[in-house]
Amino acid sequence: MAGKRALIIANQHYDDARLSELPSAAADAEQLSAVLSDKAIGGFDVDALVDGGWAETGRRIEAFFRTAKHDDLLLLHLSCHGQKDMRGRLFFAVRDTNLDFPASSGIPSGFINDLIEDCRSKRIVLMLDCCYSGAFAKNMRHRAGPVEMDVTEPFSGRGRVVITSSTSLQFSYEGELRSRRTAEPAVFTATVIKGLRDGAADLNEDGHVSVRELYEYVHDEVTRFHPSQTPTMTVNSAEGTIIIARNPRTVRGPTTGVPAQIWRAITHGEVWERQGALHEVAQMLGSLYPERRDDARKALLTLAGDIDRGVASRAQAVWRDRGFGDLPANAGASASSVRRTVRSFGIDLGTTNSSIAYYDGTEVRLIPNAEGSVITPSVVAFSPSGEPLVGAAAKRQAVTNTDLTVHEVKLKLGTDWVLKRGDLTYSAQEIAALLFRKLRQDAETYLGQEVTAAVLTVPAYFTHAQRHALVEAARLAGIQATRTLNEPTAASLVYEAHRSSEVLTILVFDLGGGTFDISLLEIGDGVCEVKATAGDNHLGGRDGTTASSITW
Structure with missing residues (x-):
């Protein structure tokens, strides 16, 4: 009987000090396993090996292919360091790989290629989240036949498909914005997970995700996130379209x-x-x-x-x-048995403090963070060990770690400001993304619901470049900005929601930690119209506490 089997190999720690830790690899394996094994999505029988040694990894891969049945759909995913030797041959590093002896302590790509060639199954998908992974396809032995997928037979595909996170000359980006306590997936694998989990990779919305659709989705998303990383796909002996998952949204x-x-x-x-x-x-x-x-x-x-x-x-x-x-x-x-509570989220990334709220259908509720407060200090820092600290934790150590503590990052959005920490450089968007991620994670923990989209409030006088940078920061944190809303307008809408339908003209002053806005609005009958707005993006509460006098 045909089956769907997946083997996930992830290596986070390495004995050879020259191979740096990949903090996201274990999270990759856990999250991808959950998605692939979900009966509403992948329905795969999943086996995962994290931080395996050379012998165990080789044995698991060989057994995976040699025990396959003729009609099985096989998926092998590798998340590890990719290395090339002096002859350009690719091998995959495992926990006990020694870079002085790569051929005898790593997993050669030729070893996997031979197993694929000899496997009884002809429906094989190989996903490689490794540096230089595009080199794998150079050593594939192509059989006669078309090298592109035929979409006329949507449910009877077969072939050998290799999807790689990068070309044969590129590095694969690890998520730089990460917490070592809750590591994120790397860019490539994170995109695969998202495309399958929320059905975004079902490009033609037919209820199924084909391998080609998954690749096209991943390619577009990864290259938009990192233009210098280009996923590749190679198809061999293709007949029909290989369906890898169902779209859970269309059940x-x-x-x-x-x-x-x-x-x-x-x-x-x-x-x-x-x-x-x-x-x-x-x-x-x-x-x-x-x-x-x-x-x-x-x-x-x-x-x-x-x-x-x-x-x-x-x-x-x-x-x-x-x-x-x-x-x-x-x-x-x-x-009632299938409806999830539909909530609309709103985020105010402030100069001094930030907050996230949701609308439950009757009123707006502020969400407390892990410390129990509904406001989170807009402070980001890096500890001596490189661990990012966000919010109250960053604020507590600010005095003793001034060089690696960032305040008021909101005012740096849309500029060329950067923070250098060792060999790493962080832009204002990347620092702001850590704040967005903290708010998102606190909300998800509190509500038990995934937060993937939100309305973002912005100072009324923010420029297009600043608004774009704010939206980009949210995207880096996994949040889609459904729209941006001027902060005075947001205040007016809340005011309108608690009064009669009488049309009024109101003036809203918004003195924040670093910005000052004033807006003239007309509200009534559920409509809020902005008549005029003005402001100063560099005048706020901080100026009142640092300047000896301010003339109003």
């Missing part, structure tokens, strides 16, 4: 007549997605097919019990307008 619910994407939007989407889904459901209520109309009614009931009052009231109005009578008492319960 159908109880309403089989409702398209998977619409059902995903209803149960897992943001507010605007659920509003769009409501329009589609209303259209389906006029279908000629009774089964489709019945399923549309079930979906409408789900929306009628939505946690967002706007979505719920619109769905209830559609229910009444279609003459369906009184709403059942359990409106919305049809999706």
Whole structure:
């Protein structure tokens, strides 16, 4: 019987001091194992080996290929140091590899190539997150046949596919912004995990992720993150398309007549997605097919019990307008088993302090950090051992470590400012990303929910370059900026939410730690219109505490 098997080899620590530690390798193995073994995504039988020695690693790889059945889909992922000898041959370093004797203490790429060639399975995917990994393809023995995937047979593919994190001449970037307590995946593997976990690699949205789709997604994301790193893909003996995973976002619910994407939007989407889904459901209520109309009614009931009052009231109005009578008492319960709490997040990265909040459908709630406070000092530092410290921990040691402590990084965004620590150089965006990551991790710990997107507030007088740098910093921390919102406008929206619908013209002063804004706005009936704004990006509370006098 055909199966799906995966072997993950990750080496974080090395006996040879010339091979530096890869702090993310263990996290790579753990997170990738979870995604691949998830029955809703990969459905693989996963075996992982972390920090194995030469003999054990070689034995596990050989057994993996030699025990394969004819119709098995095999996936081998290596996350380790890649080295090339004087003849340009690639080998993979393991825990006890000695760089003086690479051929006898490392795993030669030719060894894996021979196992792939002799393997009974003809559906093999090899992913290499190693420096110079593109060199592997140079030694592959290609059989006759096309070297590109044929997309006319979407579920019956076979072939040998190698996806590498870099070309034969490039390094693979390790995540520089990392905590040694909770190491991040490297850039390449992190992108693979994200593409599979949230379905982003399902480029044609057919509910499945093919190997080619995964590669195209990873290539675009990695090159955008690090333009000097270029993933590669080599295909050998390809027939059809190899499907590697399912898109978890398109798993159908109880309403089989409702398209998977619409059902995903209803149960897992943001507010605007659920509003769009409501329009589609209303259209389906006029279908000629009774089964489709019945399923549309079930979906409408789900929306009628939505946690967002706007979505719920619109769905209830559609229910009444279609003459369906009184709403059942359990409106919305049809999706209770699959709906996750949909929250909208907002982040204020301040000059002095930062915070993250979420909207639960009724009100905005500030999220406490690991120290129990709803504000996090906007301070980043590096300890003598190189460990990044963020927030209160960084602030506590600021006096004794002034050279490697960064304050007010928000004011440095959009400039060429850098911090040098040994051989490493950090830009303002990368320092700000550590703050964003701290806020994200604290929120995820507190809520037990992944935070991948948020609205970012910015000073009204921030330039385009500063706004772009802020969005980039959030992206480096794994947060997509759904939009940026001027801080005075955000304050006005909160004010509007707690008052009557009377139209008012208001003046908002925002004196922050390092910036000063003033905005004239007209608010009412749920609309907030900015009439005028002005400010100074270098005038704030810090100036009042450092200057002998300030003239207002």
